[in-house]
Structure formats: C-alpha cells, structure tokens
Amino acid sequence: MDITLQQVSYAYAKNTPFEKRALFDVDLHIPSGSYQAIIGHTGSGKSTVLQHLNALLKPTDGSIQIGDVEVSAGKKNKQLRKVRQKVGIVFQFPEHQLFDETVLKDIMFGPMNFGVPEQEAKRRAIELVSLLGLPDEVLEKSPFDLSGGQMRRVAIAGVLAMNPEVLVLDEPTAGLDPKGRKEIMDLFYRLHKEKGLTTILVTHSMEDAARYADRIAIMHDGKCVLAGTPQEIFSDEGRLMDFRLELPQSMKFQKKVEQMMGKKLPALCLTEEMLAEELARFLKKEREL
Numbered sequence: 445m446d447i448t449l450q451q452v453s454y455a456y457a458k459n460t461p462f463e464k465r466a467l468f469d470v471d472l473h474i475p476s477g478s479y480q481a482i483i484g485h486t487g488s489g490k491s492t493v494l495q496h497l498n499a500l501l502k503p504t505d506g507s508i509q510i511g512d513v514e515v516s517a518g519k520k521n522k523q524l525r526k527v528r529q530k531v532g533i534v535f536q537f538p539e540h541q542l543f544d545e546t547v548l549k550d551i552m553f554g555p556m557n558f559g560v561p562e563q564e565a566k567r568r569a570i571e572l573v574s575l576l577g578l579p580d581e582v583l584e585k586s587p588f589d590l591s592g593g594q595m596r597r598v599a600i601a602g603v604l605a606m607n608p609e610v611l612v613l614d615e616p617t618a619g620l621d622p623k624g625r626k627e628i629m630d631l632f633y634r635l636h637k638e639k640g641l642t643t644i645l646v647t648h649s650m651e652d653a654a655r656y657a658d659r660i661a662i663m664h665d666g667k668c669v670l671a672g673t674p675q676e677i678f679s680d681e682g683r684l685m686d687f688r689l690e691l692p693q694s695m696k697f698q699k700k701v702e703q704m705m706g707k708k709l710p711a712l713c714l715t716e717e718m719l720a721e722e723l724a725r726f727l728k729k730e731r732e733l
C-alpha cells in the first residue's frame with residue numbers, strides 16, 4: 445500500500461492564540477514494500493508527520509493518499525477506521541498503553557475490537573509471543589509483572605496482531621539496552637523482508653537509518669528538505685550539517701581510515717560490517733598489486 449503526502453501542512457491549535465504551524469508543504473512518497481526512515485533534529489516535525497500516516501491527524505492543507513483512501517483538510521471520511529487497521533503505529537514507550545489483565549487478552553484486544561474472531565485473535569497472540577522471543581508462560585501473566593523489555597515486546601505484539609500492511613515505528617527501541625535494541629530492530633527488519641511489510645521508522649539514530657532503511661527523508665523546521673537512498677543522503681556531510689545531523693558512526697570511521705591511508709575506499713560504508721568488508725577487500729587488492 446503506497447502512502448503519498450502532497451503539500452501537507454499542519455498547524456496545532458489552528459485559529460487560536462496558541463496556533464503553532466508544525467508542517468509546511470510536505471511532499472513525500474512512500475512506496476509499498478519499502479523501508480522508509482524519517483530523520484531530523486528535535487522539533488523538526490517527525491512525530492507530526494507520523495500521526496498523519498494513519499490519520500490520527502488530518503492535514504490543515506494538502507492531502508494524504510493512504511492506499512485507496514484520501515485524507516485531506518475539511519473532507520469527512522468514513523474510511524479512517526480501515527486506515528487505522530492497515531497502518532499500525534508503535535509509539536515511543538508503547539508499553540505505557542498496556543492495560544489488560546493478561547498478556548493474552550492485551551494482545552487480542554486490538555484485533556477483536558476490529559471484528560477478528562476470538563480463536564483467530566488467540567492464534568495470532570500465541571504466534572506473536574513466540575516470534576517476539578517471549579516464553580509461552582507470559583500469556584497468562586499480567587503485563588505489569590514483566591520486565592521493561594518484555595512489556596515492550598508485548599506492546600509490539602499487540603500492534604502486529606492487527607496484521608497491518610504498514611508498520612510505523614516511532615523510536616521503537618528508546619530506553620532499551622544495546623542487545624535489546626538490536627534484537628527488536630532486527631526483528632522489524634525480518635518482518636519487512638519476509639512479509640514485505642512497508643516499514644516507516646522515525647528515528648534520531650543515523651546508524652539505524654543507514655543500516656535498515658532503503659529510503660531516507662530528512663525533516664527540518666517542518667519541511668521535508670531531502671529524500672533519497674541512504675547513499676544519496678549520506679554522500680554530502682556538509683548538507684547534513686546544515687540540517688544539524690551527523691554521519692553514521694561507520695562513515696565517520698571510514699573518513700578517519702581514509703585519512704590514515706591517504707586513499708579513498710570505493711564505496712560508502714553504511715554499517716561497521718560494510719566498512720570491515722570493504723577494508724578487507726581493499727587491503728587484499730593492495731597486496732596483490
């Protein structure tokens with residue numbers, strides 16, 4: 445399901461003394477099956493864009509096409525429920541939204557609320573608990589008796605139980621330790637690859653954007669100022685600095701290595717693994733000469 449923002453502008457508390465314009469004429473096309481990262485400094489408008497992606501917010505000007513549903517200013521739309529079913533959002537600290545007395549009931553709540561039969565909702569919950577690396581025993585436990593990392597996984601299972609076509613992730617690993625972060629990010633990547641799940645990641649992490657995304661959009665002062673592949677986005681450090689952003693760590697290392705060697709590596713290394721491989725290839729070639 446493609447998502448296209450056309451000239452989207454948004455103002456909070458419009459027509460009040462507190463009016464705050466947060467988005468200005470944002471154009472962005474997110475093709476079905478892609479992994480789109482949205483990056484930008486604090487207050488640049490990322491969360492405001494994110495809330496438009498499943499029509500939690502409607503543009504004050506412009507329009508968004510979400511699959512076959514168009515959401516635009518002033519237009520009443522009866523299909524917003526359909527959009528919310530298809531576009532799942534994992535908000536920051538999603539465990540704050542857990543509420544039911546058992547993990548099983550909590551995960552089943554969303555799908556049953558949208559008319560999925562109980563047996564099917566239960567089947568999904570059991571499958572997802574295992575997919576997220578949790579033991580079966582947690583199903584009958586209170587979500588509030590779990591560790592922070594386990595609660596996060598249960599909350600993610602609740603979003604996945606809706607079988608979304610698009611998964612929107614708002615800093616989904618905030619507050620987790622490095623191992624937990626990587627496990628969760630790798631899991632989302634696997635779901636993206638294996639199920640073709642369109643994935644939209646809102647993040648401050650240049651590393652995650654470089655490692656996982658195939659497209660990156662940069663938000664700056666409420667505008668989408670750049671969009672392209674990671675190679676395109678990270679090829680110009682000066683431009684990134686204009687938007688108060690930095691290169692991913694691997695590319696900073698790459699620059700240091702190139703300075704030490706006095707030679708450039710042929711490719712941009714978006715991850716540390718890529719840098720290690722590229723360097724090994726380069727040194728092998730040098731030895732052969």
Ligand SMILES: Nc1ncnc2c1ncn2[C@@H]1O[C@H](COP(=O)(O)OP(=O)(O)OP(=O)(O)O)[C@@H](O)[C@H]1O
Pocket residue numbers: 456457464465466484485486487488489490491492493
């Ligand atoms: N509920 C709100 N009411 C009024 N202004 C808001 C509200 N939410 C956000 N804003 C303002 O809109 C602008 C964009 O905020 P937004 O939260 O979308 O940025 P962000 O890039 O997600 O920031 P962060 O990285 O800190 O989460 C900011 O100037 C912010 O102060």
